[in-house]
Amino acid sequence: MYNWDFGIVFSNWNVLGIGLLNTIKLAALCLVTGLSLGLLVGIARYSKRKIFNWPASIFVEVFRNTPVLVQIMWFFFALPILLQTQINAFSAAFLGLTMNTIAFSSEIFRGGIQSIAPGQWEAGKALGMTYVQQMQRVILPQAISRMIPAFTNRGVELVKMTTLASVIAFGELLHQAKTISTIYFNPIETYTVVALIFFVLIYPGTLLVRKLEKRADQ
Amino acid sequence: MEPILKIEDLHKSFGRLEVLKGIDLTVNKGETIVLIGSSGSGKSTLLRCVNFLELPSQGCIYLKGILQGTEKSMKSGKTNRVYHESQLCKVRTQVGMVFQHFNLFPHMKVLENVMEGPKTVLRISQKEAEQRALQYLEKVGLADKSQSYPARLSGGQQQRVAIARALAMEPDIMLFDEATSALDPELVGEVLLAIKELRDEGMTMIIVTHEIGFAYSVADKILFLHHGKIHEAGTPDEVLVRPKEQRTKEFLAGHNQFQIPQHSE
Numbered sequence: 001m002y003n004w005d006f007g008i009v010f011s012n013w014n015v016l017g018i019g020l021l022n023t024i025k026l027a028a029l030c031l032v033t034g035l036s037l038g039l040l041v042g043i044a045r046y047s048k049r050k051i052f053n054w055p056a057s058i059f060v061e062v063f064r065n066t067p068v069l070v071q072i073m074w075f076f077f078a079l080p081i082l083l084q085t086q087i088n089a090f091s092a093a094f095l096g097l098t099m100n101t102i103a104f105s106s107e108i109f110r111g112g113i114q115s116i117a118p119g120q121w122e123a124g125k126a127l128g129m130t131y132v133q134q135m136q137r138v139i140l141p142q143a144i145s146r147m148i149p150a151f152t153n154r155g156v157e158l159v160k161m162t163t164l165a166s167v168i169a170f171g172e173l174l175h176q177a178k179t180i181s182t183i184y185f186n187p188i189e190t191y192t193v194v195a196l197i198f199f200v201l202i203y204p205g206t207l208l209v210r211k212l213e214k215r216a217d218q
Numbered sequence: 219m220e221p222i223l224k225i226e227d228l229h230k231s232f233g234r235l236e237v238l239k240g241i242d243l244t245v246n247k248g249e250t251i252v253l254i255g256s257s258g259s260g261k262s263t264l265l266r267c268v269n270f271l272e273l274p275s276q277g278c279i280y281l282k283g284i285l286q287g288t289e290k291s292m293k294s295g296k297t298n299r300v301y302h303e304s305q306l307c308k309v310r311t312q313v314g315m316v317f318q319h320f321n322l323f324p325h326m327k328v329l330e331n332v333m334e335g336p337k338t339v340l341r342i343s344q345k346e347a348e349q350r351a352l353q354y355l356e357k358v359g360l361a362d363k364s365q366s367y368p369a370r371l372s373g374g375q376q377q378r379v380a381i382a383r384a385l386a387m388e389p390d391i392m393l394f395d396e397a398t399s400a401l402d403p404e405l406v407g408e409v410l411l412a413i414k415e416l417r418d419e420g421m422t423m424i425i426v427t428h429e430i431g432f433a434y435s436v437a438d439k440i441l442f443l444h445h446g447k448i449h450e451a452g453t454p455d456e457v458l459v460r461p462k463e464q465r466t467k468e469f470l471a472g473h474n475q476f477q478i479p480q481h482s483e
Contacts, residue, residue: 127335
């Protein structure tokens, strides 16, 4: 019978605390940057003009069809050599996760924009609105409210994906846990606590998605 | 006097399909023109060319005497007209349009729907836009619904809001694209009445409709479109009562297939 001992984990709470803060910091920063740039890429992808459409499409396809882990590794190990500089673990993780969020959220934006009936564009156009005004005043306000469940979902996924940054030794929650468990040989307690922390962090988000989806259905 | 709208040899193709094959039309101030014809005859396309929701493939459109678009010579040696978005935005402020499916902005209250054009496009102040919107809602009899969302309104009410929204831009000409085709029969009347009132006040209008009786009572001139051309044109009496062309007669016969016998006391 295994003798559970959470004492060591709790006495190292500050190590996990730093990890938790880093996890939140990374996820929040990637989410905000990813969503804002995702909007631009989404609009560019929706555009009929090839100079906007093509680069945006290539970007999205590249980052959607490669694993995030590979992207993070690439930004950490390959990009510094190409640029002849140092890139710290946080920046590499930030780049990888943000690019991925941009790619996915731009697809959500594009889908949301596409879901608005063509008559809405025409009504704006017939009033003499420019493309930007149609987008700003008519299309986005309607599209964004439809997209909120999908974005909340993306946020939840993003928090989970931050753990990938542990492979390049960024001190987020999982990496901090690994440190504790290597020193004290207590993987069971440490990873159990980490799992619980993630659950507490993520579950409200999942509940929120469910609620939003239900409301959207009505 | 300068006509509000003059169209010369208008052609419009979608890919290889030529929908309009040379339309000439002059609309004077205060005139009401009604376009009739079977679906696919090009009447909606013609209407949509007037406010450039569709760009003409060939031909000239003059609005208040101004030829729209700029001339550009093509590689083939022919010249063609090109239309710049910024010019079109300005033209569209002078041409009001009412759509078959209303196309109200569902995320805005009725008042905001009507204010939107004057505020965002004409850039008049919030307060002025609000006054103007209320004035036009009053006109279509819906001032009391100004704080409702469109979804709470009946189809007929929504269409009247859409009319107010177009009027609030104070356009020189109004276009109605089958404005009652999506409505329950019992709601058609209120919208037709609103349009008729506009005519009586001297608004210049082009109306696409399947309501032949309505066409008869409001039109100064009726155009029967067939295969992308004006097949027959004239006063309501000439076109609807004594049509000369075989195709016009057939079209009208199709519309009058079933009639309730007149009740005699």
